[in-house]
Amino acid sequence: MRAAVEMESGMENIDDNNLQNGKQNSKPSIQVVRDHDGQHPELSTNSDYIQVQNYSFYYGDTQVLFDLNMKIAERQITAFIGPSGCGKSTLLRNFNRMNDLIDGVRHSGDIVVNGQSVYDPLLEVISLRKRIGMVFQKSNPFPKSIYENVIFSLRMAGRAKKSELDETVERSLKAAALWDEVKDRLHESAFSLSGGQMQRLCIARAIANRPEIILMDEPCSALDPVATGKIEELVHELKSEYTIIIVTHNMQQAARLSDYTAFFYLGKLIEYSDTEKIFMNPENKQTEDYVSGRFG
Amino acid sequence: MSQVKERENKKNQVYREKGEPFVWFAAMGLTVGLLMVCFLFGLIAFNGTVVFWPSTIVEVELEDQQSSSIKGQATIAGVAEGVRTRTERVLDDSIVPQTYLEERFFVGNRDVYGQSFTHFRTSKVVSRKTPKEIMLIERGEWGDALVYPEKLQLGSGQTIQAKTQDFLGTLGRLVVEVKDRREQIANIDRHQIGRINFKMRDIELSLRYFEQKGNLSHNEQETVLDLKNHRKELEQQYQILETEANQLRELQSLNRLYYRLPSGEQGSISLGDVYRFTLPNQLSFFQKVGVFLSEFKDFIFGYPREANTEGGIYPAIFGTFVMTLIMSIAVMPFGVIAAVYLREYAKQGPLVRAVRISVNNLAGVPSIVFGVFGLGFFVYLLGGTIDQIFYSKALPSPTFGAGGILWAGLTLALLNVPVVIVATEEALSAVSRGVREGALACGASKWQTIQSLVLPASLPGILTGLVLAMARGAGEVAPLMLVGVVALAPNLPIDGNFPFIHLERSFMHLGFHIYDVGFQSPDSEAAIPMVFATTLVLIALIIVLNLSAILLRNHIRKKNQASAF
Numbered sequence: 001m002r003a004a005v006e007m008e009s010g011m012e013n014i015d016d017n018n019l020q021n022g023k024q025n026s027k028p029s030i031q032v033v034r035d036h037d038g039q040h041p042e043l044s045t046n047s048d049y050i051q052v053q054n055y056s057f058y059y060g061d062t063q064v065l066f067d068l069n070m071k072i073a074e075r076q077i078t079a080f081i082g083p084s085g086c087g088k089s090t091l092l093r094n095f096n097r098m099n100d101l102i103d104g105v106r107h108s109g110d111i112v113v114n115g116q117s118v119y120d121p122l123l124e125v126i127s128l129r130k131r132i133g134m135v136f137q138k139s140n141p142f143p144k145s146i147y148e149n150v151i152f153s154l155r156m157a158g159r160a161k162k163s164e165l166d167e168t169v170e171r172s173l174k175a176a177a178l179w180d181e182v183k184d185r186l187h188e189s190a191f192s193l194s195g196g197q198m199q200r201l202c203i204a205r206a207i208a209n210r211p212e213i214i215l216m217d218e219p220c221s222a223l224d225p226v227a228t229g230k231i232e233e234l235v236h237e238l239k240s241e242y243t244i245i246i247v248t249h250n251m252q253q254a255a256r257l258s259d260y261t262a263f264f265y266l267g268k269l270i271e272y273s274d275t276e277k278i279f280m281n282p283e284n285k286q287t288e289d290y291v292s293g294r295f296g
Numbered sequence: 297m298s299q300v301k302e303r304e305n306k307k308n309q310v311y312r313e314k315g316e317p318f319v320w321f322a323a324m325g326l327t328v329g330l331l332m333v334c335f336l337f338g339l340i341a342f343n344g345t346v347v348f349w350p351s352t353i354v355e356v357e358l359e360d361q362q363s364s365s366i367k368g369q370a371t372i373a374g375v376a377e378g379v380r381t382r383t384e385r386v387l388d389d390s391i392v393p394q395t396y397l398e399e400r401f402f403v404g405n406r407d408v409y410g411q412s413f414t415h416f417r418t419s420k421v422v423s424r425k426t427p428k429e430i431m432l433i434e435r436g437e438w439g440d441a442l443v444y445p446e447k448l449q450l451g452s453g454q455t456i457q458a459k460t461q462d463f464l465g466t467l468g469r470l471v472v473e474v475k476d477r478r479e480q481i482a483n484i485d486r487h488q489i490g491r492i493n494f495k496m497r498d499i500e501l502s503l504r505y506f507e508q509k510g511n512l513s514h515n516e517q518e519t520v521l522d523l524k525n526h527r528k529e530l531e532q533q534y535q536i537l538e539t540e541a542n543q544l545r546e547l548q549s550l551n552r553l554y555y556r557l558p559s560g561e562q563g564s565i566s567l568g569d570v571y572r573f574t575l576p577n578q579l580s581f582f583q584k585v586g587v588f589l590s591e592f593k594d595f596i597f598g599y600p601r602e603a604n605t606e607g608g609i610y611p612a613i614f615g616t617f618v619m620t621l622i623m624s625i626a627v628m629p630f631g632v633i634a635a636v637y638l639r640e641y642a643k644q645g646p647l648v649r650a651v652r653i654s655v656n657n658l659a660g661v662p663s664i665v666f667g668v669f670g671l672g673f674f675v676y677l678l679g680g681t682i683d684q685i686f687y688s689k690a691l692p693s694p695t696f697g698a699g700g701i702l703w704a705g706l707t708l709a710l711l712n713v714p715v716v717i718v719a720t721e722e723a724l725s726a727v728s729r730g731v732r733e734g735a736l737a738c739g740a741s742k743w744q745t746i747q748s749l750v751l752p753a754s755l756p757g758i759l760t761g762l763v764l765a766m767a768r769g770a771g772e773v774a775p776l777m778l779v780g781v782v783a784l785a786p787n788l789p790i791d792g793n794f795p796f797i798h799l800e801r802s803f804m805h806l807g808f809h810i811y812d813v814g815f816q817s818p819d820s821e822a823a824i825p826m827v828f829a830t831t832l833v834l835i836a837l838i839i840v841l842n843l844s845a846i847l848l849r850n851h852i853r854k855k856n857q858a859s860a861f
Contacts, residue, residue: 096737098733098737101733101736126739126740126741127739129736129737129738129739130738130739133737133738134733134734134737136730136733136734136737138730140728140730140733141734142731142734142735142749143749143752143753143855152735152738152748153738153739153740155748156735156740156741156744156748157739202734205734205738206737206738209738209739
């Protein structure tokens, strides 16, 4: 198993042209909705934007991530897939060190974002989290007004200029495709929104402070197909500005949305490649079984 | 046959599976609890309100003078308070003891009869009637009088017979006058003279300080002179007020009401002693309601008389309210801060567990122990130190070094800290992980998360803790007896004299009032209605305080809660 991981994690042949070609002969079960215009994803992105280096992670004595190595490209959507308990969420939550909240965790190896280790003792975890926004599985709006929800991170940073706040609210809500629905009731409770709107509000909140990366932990798992569709559209829009890592259990979603897909199993990275390859032509038997629905 | 049995078995099985007996059992438990609460509250509410309802006075004629427990009286009038069956006590076994009915009457007129109640056998009653003209007089001393009015002797020498038309009108007018004058006198005594006394005390203290110091500088000698002049001025003002009050007092005793007791004795009363008179047997229902409301008002807003057994309980209500407020203000920050540290910051381990167990056990310590602690720590240590530093002029008479409303409030706060800590911890742990993680992911620090989201979200739970603490604190008596409660406080803890809030003052408390009136007063039997009424007011006060906290909590909860879906 260890050998397999090393082999797979060594793969870095990220070729944007492959993405485009693979799309034309996709299986009918997987609908491709992105890049209708045939445009290439931007080539100028830094493919080594996030580097996971020999990274292992432990909850107490239990090892949950085994010596991971991967590189995540800037301003692309990367999907993490795998059965429950495979460690994909754990890895995601380590990018902004959310796992620090849990007692008795430790790690070895390193995660480097844009040239700086997230474990750098000189780096304040607060400023790290300002650079890396996060959207959770269950939408978690704060018991405040819609307006206050969006500018929460600015308030926490001590910024209180009215014009700046107003501008941020409008920009973030527009980016989250929520502006038209809520612009007349910004000061009502966030709980007056529907489930899908709440999740979009959480996305607006995550991008209010202009982070570099957005982590999404199964953002659509509690939503109906219509709301899911809206979120997916939104995520795709956001790609032009943000690096997005999304954990999902929904195979079609990963296929529709992501540029790259990583398949995890039992804490190991089994296969990581561009999405077309993972879904059409996986190298690993386990990956093939999983994406075709034979197990997991 | 077997089919029937089988069906029966099946039925029983279904019955057991549903857990029906347990549901019934649980429902029974709840019913018993509810019944007990309703019964107790109903008892208090009923007995606490009938006190103010004017009841019919019955005049009873007995067979002979030996029949009533008031010796020498064959005719008595009073309020029937119930009948009970009694058995004669016999010493000789051969005699079969007789059973008989005994009635109990509230007869009033304690000045003449020496007691407020009488008992007599129903079989001894010759006749009963409800005389229209009998009058119930609420007096300044000796409790109520039940009499037949005869004449009104005015200060001008004029006499108005009770039979004449304008008797009741004149009496009513005069009683209102008397009441107004009484209020004027009380105002002079309580406020104006009180203010002068308050200033005088300051001056006396300063003078004594200089006296003891001796060897005064020029400046100080001037100050002493100033003070003495000021004292003289105040003394003059005092004389003026005193004269004014005395003049009013003289006016009070100008007119006299002459009356005859149902049993025949003659008597009279100065109108200054009459607080209220009614003709209960002539009142219509609405007039009774009027009397009821007016008596109730006097009870709530009046000052106590006659060793607390008569008059109102305003100082006790006020004292209880202020003390509960002080307790709430003191207990909230302590409890909440302790709980936040315990739940959010302290590393969960054996030490924190031990602390938590200790806090919970603290709630089980007898309250009198807290009273002793309050006396030793707050009153003697803290209060004594404050006196030495800030009020050394007044020593050896204590200022903060004696029981006071502040120390009582703090003692109760200590008593209730565990309640608030437990409730707050519960509320903090109920704040969802999602909200916390969301805030942290937005780049908020832990403290910012707690302060801007976790605490507001747990405010309803914290207020629940406050409700529990207030209910317990307002009803507690034992510790207060050591740290500042008195049966009769000369001044309210808040008044018009600078600095307006006098936290060092001893105060009256409804719970202690109940104990004092019910068990320490000279005529505790006559005070039973007062005890019920005071209990009712105490419960009502706690309900009002709790309701306001609960309404506040619901308001916040509504604001916080999800209304979607």
